[in-house]
Amino acid sequence: MDGEADGLVAGSESEDSGRKRRVHGMLKMYYGMNEEGKAAEMAKSLDPCDINGPHFDHEVFLNKLRRECSLAELMDQETCMVKQIRSLDSDMQTLVYENYNKFISATDTIRKMKNDFKKMEDEMDGLSANMAAITEFSACISGTLQDQHAQITKLSGVHTLLRKLQFLFELPARLNKCLEMQAYAQAVRSHRRARCVLQQYSHLPSFKGIQDDCHAIMDKLAQELRQKFRDGGSSAKDLSECVELLLQLDEPAEELCDKFLSHARSRLESDLQGLEAEIRPYPSPSAVKDASAHRPVSAAAAGSPTDNAPKTSAIPSPTSNTDILEFIDRGCNEFVSSLCLVITSYQELFINHAQTGELASRNIPQMASGKLNAFVDDLAARYFSLVEQRIQEEKGVGDNSLLVRALDRFHRRLQAITKLLPGSAVPNQGTEIVMRAAKERVKQYLSALQSFYMDSLRDVRQALAAPRLSVAAASVAGGGALLGGPASGRDAPNSLPELLSSLSASILNQIKSVLASVHLFTAKDIAFSNKPYFKGEFCSQGVRESLVVSFIKFVCQSSRQFCDSAGEKGGSTPPALLLLLSRLCLDYETSTISYILTLTDEQFLVQHHSPVTPVTSLCAEAREAAQKLLNHYVKVQGLIISQMLRKSVETRDWVNTIEPRNVRAVMKRVVEDTTSIDVQVGLLYEEGVRKAHSSDSSKRTFSVYSSSRQQTRYATSYTPSAPMDTNLLSNIHKLFSERIDIFSSVEFNKVSVITGIIKISLKTFLECVRLRTFGRFGLQQIQVDCHYLQMYLWRFVSDENLVHFLLDEIVGSSAHRCLDPAPMEQSVIEVICERG
Numbered sequence: 001m002d003g004e005a006d007g008l009v010a011g012s013e014s015e016d017s018g019r020k021r022r023v024h025g026m027l028k029m030y031y032g033m034n035e036e037g038k039a040a041e042m043a044k045s046l047d048p049c050d051i052n053g054p055h056f057d058h059e060v061f062l063n064k065l066r067r068e069c070s071l072a073e074l075m076d077q078e079t080c081m082v083k084q085i086r087s088l089d090s091d092m093q094t095l096v097y098e099n100y101n102k103f104i105s106a107t108d109t110i111r112k113m114k115n116d117f118k119k120m121e122d123e124m125d126g127l128s129a130n131m132a133a134i135t136e137f138s139a140c141i142s143g144t145l146q147d148q149h150a151q152i153t154k155l156s157g158v159h160t161l162l163r164k165l166q167f168l169f170e171l172p173a174r175l176n177k178c179l180e181m182q183a184y185a186q187a188v189r190s191h192r193r194a195r196c197v198l199q200q201y202s203h204l205p206s207f208k209g210i211q212d213d214c215h216a217i218m219d220k221l222a223q224e225l226r227q228k229f230r231d232g233g234s235s236a237k238d239l240s241e242c243v244e245l246l247l248q249l250d251e252p253a254e255e256l257c258d259k260f261l262s263h264a265r266s267r268l269e270s271d272l273q274g275l276e277a278e279i280r281p282y283p284s285p286s287a288v289k290d291a292s293a294h295r296p297v298s299a300a301a302a303g304s305p306t307d308n309a310p311k312t313s314a315i316p317s318p319t320s321n322t323d324i325l326e327f328i329d330r331g332c333n334e335f336v337s338s339l340c341l342v343i344t345s346y347q348e349l350f351i352n353h354a355q356t357g358e359l360a361s362r363n364i365p366q367m368a369s370g371k372l373n374a375f376v377d378d379l380a381a382r383y384f385s386l387v388e389q390r391i392q393e394e395k396g397v398g399d400n401s402l403l404v405r406a407l408d409r410f411h412r413r414l415q416a417i418t419k420l421l422p423g424s425a426v427p428n429q430g431t432e433i434v435m436r437a438a439k440e441r442v443k444q445y446l447s448a449l450q451s452f453y454m455d456s457l458r459d460v461r462q463a464l465a466a467p468r469l470s471v472a473a474a475s476v477a478g479g480g481a482l483l484g485g486p487a488s489g490r491d492a493p494n495s496l497p498e499l500l501s502s503l504s505a506s507i508l509n510q511i512k513s514v515l516a517s518v519h520l521f522t523a524k525d526i527a528f529s530n531k532p533y534f535k536g537e538f539c540s541q542g543v544r545e546s547l548v549v550s551f552i553k554f555v556c557q558s559s560r561q562f563c564d565s566a567g568e569k570g571g572s573t574p575p576a577l578l579l580l581l582s583r584l585c586l587d588y589e590t591s592t593i594s595y596i597l598t599l600t601d602e603q604f605l606v607q608h609h610s611p612v613t614p615v616t617s618l619c620a621e622a623r624e625a626a627q628k629l630l631n632h633y634v635k636v637q638g639l640i641i642s643q644m645l646r647k648s649v650e651t652r653d654w655v656n657t658i659e660p661r662n663v664r665a666v667m668k669r670v671v672e673d674t675t676s677i678d679v680q681v682g683l684l685y686e687e688g689v690r691k692a693h694s695s696d697s698s699k700r701t702f703s704v705y706s707s708s709r710q711q712t713r714y715a716t717s718y719t720p721s722a723p724m725d726t727n728l729l730s731n732i733h734k735l736f737s738e739r740i741d742i743f744s745s746v747e748f749n750k751v752s753v754i755t756g757i758i759k760i761s762l763k764t765f766l767e768c769v770r771l772r773t774f775g776r777f778g779l780q781q782i783q784v785d786c787h788y789l790q791m792y793l794w795r796f797v798s799d800e801n802l803v804h805f806l807l808d809e810i811v812g813s814s815a816h817r818c819l820d821p822a823p824m825e826q827s828v829i830e831v832i833c834e835r836g
Contacts, residue, residue, distance in 0.1 A: 168194055172213040179221055188245050191218055222249050229259055243349050253364045254371075257350055261375045264342040268379055271335040275386050278322055278330075279393070327390050328406040332413040335383055339376065343420045346372055373424060376417070380426045384433055391437045397448045400517035403441065404526060407434045411528040434528050438521050438538060442547050445514045449551045452510055454558070457577070460499050464576050496683045500580050504587060511551070511596060518543055519603055539604040540612055548600050549613045552593055556625040559585055563632040575636050576680060582629035583684040586748055589622040627745060634746050634753055637677055638760025641670055645761060649768040654778030655819065662832060663788040664781070670761065671792045677757060678796055681750045688749030690798050754796040762789075762806040769813045780824040782814040788833045 048057035049064055065074060171194050178187035191214060198214065201207040229242050243256055322330070350368035387410065394403050414430040521538065522529045529535070559581045562573045594615055600606065648666040746752040769782065786807040794800040815821045 164197075168197065168207070168210055171210060172217060175214060175217040175221075179217060179224075184221060184225060184245055185241065187218075187221055188248050192248065218249065222246065222251070225249075229263070247349070253350065254367060257346075257368050257371050260346060260349070261342075261371060264338075264346075265375070265379070268335060268338055268342070271331075271338060272379070272382055272386065275327070275331050275335065275383075278327055279386060279389050323402060324390060324394055325402050325406040325409070328387070328410045331383065331387065332409060335379075336413045336416070339379065340416050340420060343372065343376065343417070347420070373421065376421065376424060376426060380417075380429065384429055388433055388436070391433070392440070394441075395444065397441075397444050397514075397517070400441065400520050403437070404520040404523075407437055408526045408528065410434070415527075431528060431531060431533075435531075435533050435538070438534070439542060439546075441521075442518060442542050445518060446547050446550055446554075449510060449514060449547075450554050450558075453507060453551075453555060456503055456506060457558075457581075460503055460580065461574060461577055463495065463499060464574050464580075496576065496580060496680065500583055500684065503580070504584060504592070507555075508592065508596070511548070512599070514547070515543070515600060515603055518547065522604060536607060537610070539606045540610055543604050544597070544600050544606050545612055548596055549618065552588065552596070552618050553621065555588070556585060556621050560625050560628055563628050573636075575633055575640075578629050578633040578636065579681065579684060582626045582633060585622045585626035585629060589619045589626060593618050593622060626748070630748065630753065631745055631756075634756040635760065638757045638764075641673055641757065641761040642764035644669060644673075645765045646768050649765070649772060652778075654772050654781075655775040657775060657777050657781060659777045660781040660784045660824070660832065662784075662835065664785055667785045667788050670789065674754065674758065674761075674793065674796060678750065678754050681753045685748060685750045685753065688747065688751030688798065690751055751796070751798045755798050755802065758793055758797055758803065759806070762793075762803070762810070766806060766810045766813060769810050770817065772817060774814050774818040776818065776820040776822045779814050779818040779821060783811055783824050784829055784832050786811050787829045791833055 046055055047053055048055050048060045050056055051061065065077060069077065171190060174190055175187050178184070178190070194214070198207055198211040202211050225242050225246050228238075229246070243260055246256055247253065346368070351365045351372075391403070391407075411430060411434050414427045417424055418427045520526070522534055562578060562581065597615055597618075606612075644666055648664065744756070746756045772778075774782065790803060790807050794803050797803055815823070
């Protein structure tokens with residue numbers, strides 16, 4: 001609706017304006033006026049039928065209409081003319097109404113103009129009379145003074161000369177008074193005004209005396225200025241004024257530069273000494289060690305299930321009178337500000353100052369610039385050395401914001417020198433200090449992460465060793481490495497997933513905390529973060545490679561070191577720690593490494609302009625470490641069980657032993673420890689894949705029994721060739737059996753790990769049996785022990801045939817080494833094993 005109303009209003013206004021233009025156009029045409037309001041010079045129409053022409057004849061017009069138009073056309077023509085007449089009458093009235101006030105106003109204006117012009121004529125007549133009187137009076141004065149004009153001009157010149165002479169004769173007294181009042185600037189200005197005149201008229205005795213007096217006074221003034229300059233107790237403004245006056249007194253500019261810089265050096269060196277006094281000596285290594293012994297508990301380990309959760313290894317910063325921010329503030333507010341003031345004053349005096357006279361030809365600005373650059377470089381080097389010493393004292397890695405703010409302020413204040421000395425290398429040197437500080441900070445964080453990781457492992461190791469104390473009495477020879485035997489196997493493994501989760505979470509949280517601290521170097525409100533180094537190299541090489549990648553490699557390398565054998569690290573490492581570390585490295589390979597590097601790239605907007613370590617390479621290294629740790633775990637656990645079996649075989653008299661009535665205790669211990677290991681590995685690794693088991697796996701009869709019976713059958717007719725035939729049959733049987741690789745790499749699942757341990761244990765048992773000689777009852781005891789192992793161990797391995805084959809080999813080797821091979825009946829063996 002509003003739009004329609006606006007359209008109607010606009011339409012009505014346009015119609016009114018068009019109507020007015022048409023009316024004015026008709027009037028102009030009637031009066032014969034053009035657009036400029038002048039009479040148009042048009043050819044007059046002679047047509048008597050032109051109703052608008054001057055020769056219009058109504059009779060001729062009407063006769064023409066009657067002849068040419070029908071009645072209807074005549075009626076239409078009449079109607080049109082009536083409308084035009086009415087329209088013209090209406091327009092005429094409108095014009096009269098609209099211009100009535102203008103006509104009245106014009107009449108009043110004309111009446112007033114008549115009165116005003118009459119008054120103005122009277123005033124103009126009076127003014128003309130006054131001007132004539134003034135002209136006459138001026139001519140009279142000029143005629144009167146014409147004779148004295150030359151004399152007045154001469155007297156004025158004499159007066160000016162006398163004033164100059166008076167100034168020259170009073171100059172020595174004036175200079176002495178200025179000297180007494182210490183108005184040195186006014187004295188120099190006065191002397192400079194008169195110096196040229198005195199030099200020009202020095203051949204006259206009177207002027208020569210004035211010149212000598214002035215020189216003596218100015219020499220004294222110059223001496224006082226030099227003394228004031230040497231004292232150095234004046235302010236910078238007074239010093240600048242003093243130097244400027246000495247330059248005006250034609251003192252050597254190079255000497256003044258040296259004196260100015262020497263005076264400024266003394267003041268700046270006092271500032272540097274104040275900064276140097278705040279830098280305390282580094283603490284002794286013992287003090288750092290004592291301080292590191294009281295590390296606070298990390299917030300990352302706050303959710304640990306035990307009190308032995310990993311702790312941080314934050315290195316305490318040496319105590320100092322002021323923190324790094326206060327130190328930088330003092331250096332900037334005192335030394336840098338004073339240095340900028342010195343540079344500004346020096347440039348104003350010796351470089352930017354307008355040189356005139358003889359000084360203009362001495363090339364002072366170039367000489368002064370060289371001295372200034374050397375002066376600034378020397379003092380800036382000392383200041384930077386103090387700043388780097390103070391930065392090196394910041395060993396603590398707790399709060400990084402103070403150091404970053406200090407470096408930002410340090411970098412910002414040095415930019416003032418860039419504006420004052422565009423070609424100076426001082427700002428670039430300051431930026432290099434900031435870059436070195438950032439690199440050193442990254443190294444400190446890496447060292448702190450490494451210490452944190454090792455401390456966390458030590459705490460985990462203590463947590464794993466703690467249950468041993470309660471079951472130490474129950475441990476037997478060689479069984480202590482299994483977390484205190486079966487009892488500890490039931491208690492300690494329950495905490496393995498919690499320890500792994502706590503260790504992994506605390507390390508990840510510590511990495512995130514370190515990245516957040518290092519990220520302050522690239523914050524938007526930090527001035528130096530816009531430098532190309534912090535946008536590129538610092539993010540990719542400094543943070544990603546030197547910190548994150550180096551720490552991941554350290555985790556993998558330090559974990560592999562636990563696999564060192566021969567009683568160094570590997571000999572004393574708890575097997576549970578090897579298992580936990582292998583799972584940690586495997587988790588790093590599957591997800592953690594990718595997450596950490598993605599987080600780093602997102603936080604620091606890493607742009608890989610330079611070569612970086614690919615994720616696949618780190619994952620491969622982590623998987624290699626996990627594989628090596630798990631293989632070593634299998635080897636250690638297998639050797640522990642093998643040690644029990646070896647001692648049980650070597651310490652028994654197998655020839656004179658009694659008839660077996662039960663299973664030996666060591667076999668029960670082997671089954672118990674294998675069960676404990678199975679539970680322990682199952683806490684961290686998945687089950688794995690087993691081959692289908694036969695229904696009578698626990699009641700299988702070893703194939704060597706038949707060969708033993710054959711030996712018994714042919715015992716009455718024993719010949720030397722009989723053992724050879726039996727050995728030949730055994731060797732032929734081995735040729736068609738699948739080869740067993742005892743120390744092959746295991747897979748990352750429980751079945752593969754337990755299979756590897758059992759292979760090592762049974763292979764050791766087999767080799768020990770091959771080194772002994774057995775009697776009848778010794779062979780029967782081996783039968784009973786192997787059948788007992790067969791009843792339980794087949795459940796743990798991926799392929800039960802492996803256990804069957806090794807146990808067959810053990811019984812067969814015992815039979816070969818037996819002096820009286822009389823095997824026990826299978827039913828009796830089963831009764832003894834079930835009773836055991």
